[in-house]
Amino acid sequence: MQTIEEGSGEDELIKLLLKRQWELNSLLEVTQAINKNTSAPVLIQMLEVILKNYLHIGKLRFLVERQGAFVCVSKYGGNFETVPVLYKACLQLKKVKIPTALAGHADRLLSSYSYFIPIYHKGKALAYALIGDFNLSGEMLSNDLNFIQTLINVIVVALENKKLFRERLQAERLQRELELAAEVQNMLIPVKVHKDKAVELGAKYLPHQDIGGDYFDFFRLNDQEFLWCIADVSGKGISAALLMANFQASLRAWATVDDDLSNVVRRLNTIVIKNTKGERFITLFLAKYNESTRKLTYINAGHTPSILHTGNTTLPLRAGTTMIGVFEELPFLNQGETIVDPGSLLFNYTDGLMDYELNKNDHWDEDTLIEFVKDYSHLSADKFNQVLMDHLNRIIRGRRIDDVTLLTLKFC
Numbered sequence: 001m002q003t004i005e006e007g008s009g010e011d012e013l014i015k016l017l018l019k020r021q022w023e024l025n026s027l028l029e030v031t032q033a034i035n036k037n038t039s040a041p042v043l044i045q046m047l048e049v050i051l052k053n054y055l056h057i058g059k060l061r062f063l064v065e066r067q068g069a070f071v072c073v074s075k076y077g078g079n080f081e082t083v084p085v086l087y088k089a090c091l092q093l094k095k096v097k098i099p100t101a102l103a104g105h106a107d108r109l110l111s112s113y114s115y116f117i118p119i120y121h122k123g124k125a126l127a128y129a130l131i132g133d134f135n136l137s138g139e140m141l142s143n144d145l146n147f148i149q150t151l152i153n154v155i156v157v158a159l160e161n162k163k164l165f166r167e168r169l170q171a172e173r174l175q176r177e178l179e180l181a182a183e184v185q186n187m188l189i190p191v192k193v194h195k196d197k198a199v200e201l202g203a204k205y206l207p208h209q210d211i212g213g214d215y216f217d218f219f220r221l222n223d224q225e226f227l228w229c230i231a232d233v234s235g236k237g238i239s240a241a242l243l244m245a246n247f248q249a250s251l252r253a254w255a256t257v258d259d260d261l262s263n264v265v266r267r268l269n270t271i272v273i274k275n276t277k278g279e280r281f282i283t284l285f286l287a288k289y290n291e292s293t294r295k296l297t298y299i300n301a302g303h304t305p306s307i308l309h310t311g312n313t314t315l316p317l318r319a320g321t322t323m324i325g326v327f328e329e330l331p332f333l334n335q336g337e338t339i340v341d342p343g344s345l346l347f348n349y350t351d352g353l354m355d356y357e358l359n360k361n362d363h364w365d366e367d368t369l370i371e372f373v374k375d376y377s378h379l380s381a382d383k384f385n386q387v388l389m390d391h392l393n394r395i396i397r398g399r400r401i402d403d404v405t406l407l408t409l410k411f412c
Helices: 004-035 040-054 083-091 138-188 237-255 261-276 368-377 381-395
Strands: 059-066 069-076 115-121 124-132 193-195 199-206 215-218 225-235 283-288 294-303 304-311 311-316 334-339 345-349 403-412
Touching: 004 040, 004 138, 040 059, 040 069, 040 138, 059 083, 059 138, 069 083, 069 294, 083 124, 115 138, 124 138, 199 215, 199 381, 215 237, 215 403, 225 237, 225 345, 225 403, 237 261, 237 283, 261 283, 294 304, 304 334, 304 368, 311 368, 345 381, 381 403
Parallel strands: none
Antiparallel strands: 059 069, 059 124, 115 124, 193 199, 199 403, 215 225, 225 283, 283 294, 294 334, 304 311, 304 345, 345 403
């Protein structure tokens, strides 16, 4: 004959087995949802349903680490606290690695909850959960706490994997963007060496990263004139490269139909404003040379001044205007003109040439550069560029922190 105690023991065993079966089914449902790439909000909702409806937990605060800070991804029951207050309370338990009872805790907020459940991975805290209004004791309690920690851990791992997947997609998208931007920029950069009866050109482009914002161009307008430009667009990436592609097309279009550089620059400013709504700007040095008259006409639009050595004079070419893309109408616009003697050298560059992290005893500024142009103006254009970079590599031991573009013209 079965005793009452034996019957109670069997009942408890059956309850425990049924509970274990339910727990396994719950974990299976969550795992299947994760495998189907169910969204994070739905996974959180599944967690809430299990805790609230099946485990009868009346209060939950679920904090998850994101980019070095903790955010509350789920909460229900009781009066809601702010995330900083919750996180500060949880930090008191940062050394706790297992589910811990909070009844009688000295902290008033923590004592209002029943248990603290931490989730760690390789010593790093990934999540904290506070559960309250949870009344259970005995073997069932230990089992439920282990199940809750396992369930939350599964959810946290899923959220972490989703985050890593998004980061990987973002990295791949960024890499593809850089590749596209580099392709665009390579199409914009003309030949780096050119020589004819009137001029010899040498160019050197040193991007600081895979893709920079520097640009230069050189092309003939007719049998007697040629035009060149060196520019620097704010920003990096595909958007900057596309802006520069549009800028190059506009420059070539307007320079071939309008002889006045001032008009060309005004039109370019209008185009950049229209395309960027004032969110990007371009600095540039634009110049035109006439072989018959030997007259050089130029406009410096907020760019580092090109340096001309002609005859016995070495001078920076500053006349022009402000950078384009900032004002709807340029506040002033001056056009510079000068006669270029045979054998003259004109050095154009972007501001990356001056942006080095200098060591204590290093000295490099515009005055030093002007003296260098004066001393080495007898060199060919390409040789001048190489000697300049060799010189910098010798005297400056700091690293380059921006793109560098050199465009040197030697007039015959």
